[in-house]
Amino acid sequence: xxxxxxxxSNKVTEKGKDVELRCDPISGHTALYWYRQxxxxxxxxxxxxxxxxxxxxxxxxxxxxxxxxxxxxxxxLTIQRTQQEDSAVYLCAxxxxxxxxxxxxxxxxxxxxxxx
Amino acid sequence: xxxxxxxxxMESNEEEPVxxxxxxxxxxxxxxxxxxxxxxxxxxxxxIHGLTSNVNNRMASLAIAEDRKSSTLILHRATLRDAAxxxxxxxxxxxxxxxxxxxxxxxKLSVKP
Numbered sequence: 001x002x003x004x005x006x007x008x009s010n011k012v013t014e015k016g017k018d019v020e021l022r023c024d025p026i027s028g029h030t031a032l033y034w035y036r037q038x039x040x041x042x043x044x045x046x047x048x049x050x051x052x053x054x055x056x057x058x059x060x061x062x063x064x065x066x067x068x069x070x071x072x073x074x075x076x077l078t079i080q081r082t083q084q085e086d087s088a089v090y091l092c093a094x095x096x097x098x099x100x101x102x103x104x105x106x107x108x109x110x111x112x113x114x115x116x
Numbered sequence: 117x118x119x120x121x122x123x124x125x126m127e128s129n130e131e132e133p134v135x136x137x138x139x140x141x142x143x144x145x146x147x148x149x150x151x152x153x154x155x156x157x158x159x160x161x162x163x164i165h166g167l168t169s170n171v172n173n174r175m176a177s178l179a180i181a182e183d184r185k186s187s188t189l190i191l192h193r194a195t196l197r198d199a200a201x202x203x204x205x206x207x208x209x210x211x212x213x214x215x216x217x218x219x220x221x222x223x224k225l226s227v228k229p
Contacts, residue, residue, distance in 0.1 A: 004159075035219070042203070043160065043219035091159050105152075105217065107159030 004108035025094030138204030
């Protein structure tokens with residue numbers, strides 16, 4: 001079946017513009033995660049959705065970052081007034097209920113954001 | 117959050133076994149130990165996980181110390197395709213539903229032909 005799909009794969013924007021990044025998780029997966037990875041760095045947790053529970057937003061770096069998940073499926077990560085330090089690969093992952101206990105996450109290929 | 121410590125980098129020769137260590141001295145009784153790897157220009161992929169007993173799957177083996185304060189990922193015969201960053205992560209189990217996974221810097225494994 002289809003894996004986690006992210007779009008766009010590449011996005012170049014100017015400083016100060018808003019961007020939206022989309023994630024289509026694997027069908028039926030209840031948990032959805034956003035991470036970002038700056039060049040040469042490890043993964044930085046951003047936000048986590050689990051079913052109908054309130055999301056864990058503890059990793060969002062500033063109030064310019066927000067995310068929503070509609071209908072328990074597709075998620076959009078929005079970055080307002082982008083800054084150059086927002087340049088990174090934004091990775092989405094999902095897991096099913098079993099994965100929710102065992103922790104097997106399925107990652108997408110990521111969206112590479114470049115802020116000029 | 118329970119943290120893990122891994123060497124920054126390791127080298128291996130092709131077709132030899134590789135032992136990737138991970139220390140997690142503050143692990144709690146319900147934390148699962150997970151390993152992921154990230155090949156160049158790709159998202160991370162799941163490798164293996166365990167709680168107390170050693171685990172084997174088609175990709176690797178996971179050896180967990182009796183006190184659970186450390187673990188070792190074992191690749192039995194390294195191939196050039198195994199060159200990647202390997203992440204050791206503790207999955208905090210909240211009442212049967214996991215929280216987020218905190219990735220550290222991982223170990224960059226290089227495999228020489």
